[in-house]
Amino acid sequence: MTDHRFHQAPPSASPRTRKRFALTGRSHSVDPRVEAARGDLADVRLADRVFAPHYAAAVQRSATRRAPILAAHGGAPISEILPGETFDVLELSHGYAWGVAGVDGTVGFVEMNALGMPIQPAHVVCATGTDFPVGARLTSEQAAGLDANVVRPLDALPKDFVAVAESLIGIPAVDGGRSSAGVDAGGFVSLVLSLAGTKAVRFVDIQAKELGHVVSDNAPVLRGDLIFTENDVAIATDDAHALHVGDAGVARVALADLGTIMTRRRMP
Template identity: 40%
Template sequence: MQSSGSSWAATASATSNDAPARSRFALRGRSVALDSRIDAVRRDLADIRLADRVFAPHYAVPARRSVGLTTSILDAPDGIVVSQALAGEPFDVLEFTSTHGWGRSPIDGSVGFVPRDVLVEAYDATHVVVAAKAVLHADRSLDRPLPLSLPMGCRVAAVPANDEWAEVDGGYVLRATLLPLGDDVGDAVAYATRLQGVPTIPGGRSAEGVDAAGLVFLALSLAGSPPPRFLDLQAETIGTPLAVGDPLRRGDLIYFNDHVAMLVDSDTAIHADDVVRCEPVAALDRFGPIRARRRPA
């Protein structure tokens, strides 16, 4: 390594067809502390896209892959669940081991390890599932459902077959269960209420299971305003803060130390407790004092 003034110069440790190789780059000013949940940096390796923010012994150019099967993102190969990577989503791999890929989800920003066998060659998804589940059918009829369904949040490469059906890899789904990527607009509360009864699972953010922040992430993302993935970051950055005493309305978010709920109306909220449920706002005091009130943009 060489230094010049307050900058460091280093050599990239990997190349990829997805991004041009850079043989030298500079750290602008002092290295800064990053959040390992969302910034792909370790003591030995960092995403080359962070090279102007943090010093690392080696940098890697991300290799884009697609997720073939919904899976957990872990903080270590045998570690705890950080988030999920959903079927059809891209995943940027910075290091392959014999069993896992370590990298970052460009969808929810989370960093960690995913099993290598769920990663496939990158492909372009065209639609996202907006029904609680999109049931696959063997042909364009409702008479032959396959024992497979795609939960809300998953992405597919779909080709319209007619006004009612779309063809996807493996069968056909009703077009009404899909939304073209880029057309993600609508009412976040309406998306959230479709998930009533869905179980709570660590790191979940699909109709197969959500955690408290994952429910908010999924609903707001489908409505066109993706928030941060993690609860503390949501409480600090989503939309605009509301003062104590400000009237609450549909779509507002109430944050506690370890929980969040979304207002369905001024008296009712939906949230992921043991399952996704609606209940009176007054009943949420069991989660402790309110930490923040936010109004999504």
């Protein structure tokens, strides 16, 4: 990382044991939303396939509060980081940290004062009713005083992500949101899957290519199918309804009201 405040001494390693990177052929194209590479700087973990003038090794921090992730200084939120989630810091500049969010993989800028030293989360907030947003990750000590119906151990998350999604009906619609304070379509899917133990990127176009597997057009719609329309996504609850983020927030709607289905994907 480029700021001395988070400087770490390089590990001692002999030339024989130190990991080296060799870029062969042409540099690969990257998606800057989920791959930390810019014209001037890249994550050293991408050095074997991306050329950059400078590389930075990530320093892990944990969020101390809910904060937006911005594509650029002063830009609009593209996601958000929640308390207890990790953020891999690659650069500090003008009050912001640039890096990679650990839970949804978003690359962007987060206010430096929203990040603190790493913690060891053991629980995740799964319901409203606390000072923490749904999705926040807590240490055992933080979770000790909370109702067991509000937090779940990270090693015992529910597998029925549709039931998780149904519990979030009524959450408002917020661009770039992925918490109980508000969600957009991709953020809703990413949040729901994370609460069921599956890491998922939050951008709809990437979800439509990478999550689960494609379902053929003539196959029946099953509970849990991800329904992708143009620049949008919903979660099927049965063969005729889905959970969708509309103007009024997360609601159950008829599949027929979603518009033309571009593709369906089914989680394992």
